[in-house]
Amino acid sequence: MDDMPIEYQQAFNRLKRTYIQRLDNTIRIIDNILDLEQYNPPTREDLLRAQALVHGLCGSGTTFGFPEITEAARDADHFLDSLIKRMQPGEALNQEMDRQYDAVMIKVQDVCRGVCRQTRLETPEFANMNIYDMPGKDGQPHILIVEDDTHVASVLANNLRAQGYTVQVSANAEDALHYLARVRPDLVIVDMVLKGMDGIELLYQIKQNSEHLDIPVLMMSTRNRNEEDLRCMRAGAEAFVQKPVDLEAMNVTIKDILASHAVSLASSST
Missing domain, CATH: 1.20.120.160 (HPT domain)
Structure with a gap:
């Protein structure tokens, strides 16, 4: 060439x-x-x-x-x-x-x-092409959803896009890690139960990587909230939501996480 x-x-x-x-x-x-x-x-x-x-x-x-x-x-x-x-x-x-x-x-x-x-x-x-669904497009936060149930993933993605977020969906943990090696989202939402590597192992891998350590992670599960909440927090998750997901409550949680993360980044850069 x-x-x-x-x-x-x-x-x-x-x-x-x-x-x-x-x-x-x-x-x-x-x-x-x-x-x-x-x-x-x-x-x-x-x-x-x-x-x-x-x-x-x-x-x-x-x-x-x-x-x-x-x-x-x-x-x-x-x-x-x-x-x-x-x-x-x-x-x-x-x-x-x-x-x-x-x-x-x-x-x-x-x-x-x-x-x-x-x-x-x-x-x-x-560099200036307006490519659809680009991370950070129009200054909006970019969210990665890791969910193997296509219906649940579609509902969550549509809800978040309606809130103005840029959204990417991965069907399993392996694809999510491959994606994270190329793109840095502002938030990762992970289902605990995934085919292959489960959600908690994916959380561990994200938090053990120095390049991904400060990316906030929101975990989801149908299991007992108290037990899974504690387990996820210990592994480094920012929050835990129970499935089936209350979309309005999740939207509030996401806004809080992103706002808190933005403040944290601003503080660390000064």
Whole structure:
């Protein structure tokens, strides 16, 4: 790329910029898909539209140096194809298949977000791009939700976006740690019960990392509040909320945590 004539580099960057904007649009579309599922399970026709969306990403990522886009899109394309072949016109997914479908689409969305952020942070020409769901976008706090129940994650994310926050969702602790290695959120919300590494172990890992130590963590659980509250506080959590979550109460807790954290940062910098 460095050996290209300047006019070729400029043309390539224009194409890359258009591609990043396309990924940005894909993030928005997947958000809309997941939002609509709260009211009606996806049908075979919905899956065909989703397949067309991800199929368009297959192969294109490698061209611009993002093989992770191609890999995620191909995996999603194959998964959707296997579902579509088993379904009749108008047939809707059952609950288990719906969860798997959500997880696949969220993975594509997460990879698109990661590439958009990486591009904005590492490429000077794209530094001022208004990429959707960028951490700290418009000066708003950025919150990472770690929750493997797609319905709960969607409800929490929609509620927080309605409050003006920028939100990212990870379905498991491993993905959350990978995300934290690239992006620094203002708050992490973690469910105690996760597939694979559980929430308390994720909390320990966050607090044992010197780069993440001061990121506030809010824990959630359906278990006995008194027992889990104490356990979480000892591990370094800022607060604990009982599930099912009272959204209004959670919003107040989040505002308090962010305000307290902002004061703490201001004090430490003076």
